[in-house]
Amino acid sequence: MAITPDDVLDCSGLACPMPILKTKKAVDALQIGQVLKMIATDPGSTSDMKAWTEKTGHELVASEIEGDKFIFFIKKTK
Amino acid sequence: MTEPTSNRIAIIAVHGTMDLAYPPLILATSALALDMEAAIFFTFFGLDIIKKGKADKLQIAPIANPSMPMPVPNIVGMLPGMTAVATGMMNGWMKNANVAKLSDLLTLAVEGGVRMIACQMTMDVMGIKKEDLIDGIEVGGAAAFLSYASQNAITLSF
Numbered sequence: 001m002a003i004t005p006d007d008v009l010d011c012s013g014l015a016c017p018m019p020i021l022k023t024k025k026a027v028d029a030l031q032i033g034q035v036l037k038m039i040a041t042d043p044g045s046t047s048d049m050k051a052w053t054e055k056t057g058h059e060l061v062a063s064e065i066e067g068d069k070f071i072f073f074i075k076k077t078k
Numbered sequence: 079m080t081e082p083t084s085n086r087i088a089i090i091a092v093h094g095t096m097d098l099a100y101p102p103l104i105l106a107t108s109a110l111a112l113d114m115e116a117a118i119f120f121t122f123f124g125l126d127i128i129k130k131g132k133a134d135k136l137q138i139a140p141i142a143n144p145s146m147p148m149p150v151p152n153i154v155g156m157l158p159g160m161t162a163v164a165t166g167m168m169n170g171w172m173k174n175a176n177v178a179k180l181s182d183l184l185t186l187a188v189e190g191g192v193r194m195i196a197c198q199m200t201m202d203v204m205g206i207k208k209e210d211l212i213d214g215i216e217v218g219g220a221a222a223f224l225s226y227a228s229q230n231a232i233t234l235s236f
Binding site for chain 2 (some may be wrong): 018023041055
C-alpha cells in the first residue's frame with residue numbers, strides 16, 4: 001500500500017540531532033491526520049524515529065530502507 | 079505501560095572543550111523535539127560555551143586524551159600548537175560528518191526555550207560579566223538549578 005505524504009522532509013546527510021529537530025518542526029506544521037515523509041541517511045535515525053514517535057505520541061505509520069536512505073512515514077496525531 | 083515518566087532534563091556543563099560542549103546542547107535541543115523541557119547550568123569552564131563568539135572556537139585537549147582517533151603521546155601533546163592541531167583535525171571530521179556547529183545548536187536551544195543558567199559564583203571567580211555571554215542567558219546559583227531539577231527532572235552532568 002503506497003502512502004501519499006502531505007509533506008516531505010529530506011534530512012539526507014544530516015547528523016544527530018538535526019533529523020529529529022527538523023522532523024519535530026515539520027510535524028508541528030502539519031494538520032492532525034496528515035503524514036510526513038522523512039528521508040534520512042543517518043543509521044541512528046531508525047532507533048531515534050521510533051523513540052521520538054513513542055515519546056511524542058505521533059504515529060510511525062511505516063518505515064523502509066532504500067539503498068542508503070532510511071524513509072519514515074509519520075502521522076500527526078495531536 | 080504505567081512506568082513513571084519525566085518530561086524535564088536538567089544538565090550541568092562544567093567543561094569548555096568541544097567534545098564536552100556537544101552532549102548538553104544535543105540533549106537539550108533533542109528534549110525540546112521530544113516535547114520535553116530542558117535547562118543547562120553552565121559553571122566553571124562550561125561558561126566558555128555561552129561566551130559571545132566562543133562556541134565554534136572551543137578546542138580539543140590532546141593531552142591525557144588516549145581516545146583521539148590518532149593517539150597523541152602526552153609528550154607530543156604538550157608541545158606548543160598541538161591543541162590547535164588536534165582541534166583542527168577534529169573540526170575537519172565533524173564537518174565531514176555534517177555535524178551541526180555548536181553555535182547553531184546554541185541558537186536552537188535559546189530560541190527553543192531551553193533555560194540557560196550561568197553560574198554566578200564561577201562568573202565572579204573567573205571575572206566573566208553577563209555582557210560577555212550570549213543573549214538569553216539567566217544568571218543564577220545552585221538553588222535555581224536544584225529548584226528546577228527537583229521537579230522530576232532527569233539530571234546529567236558533563
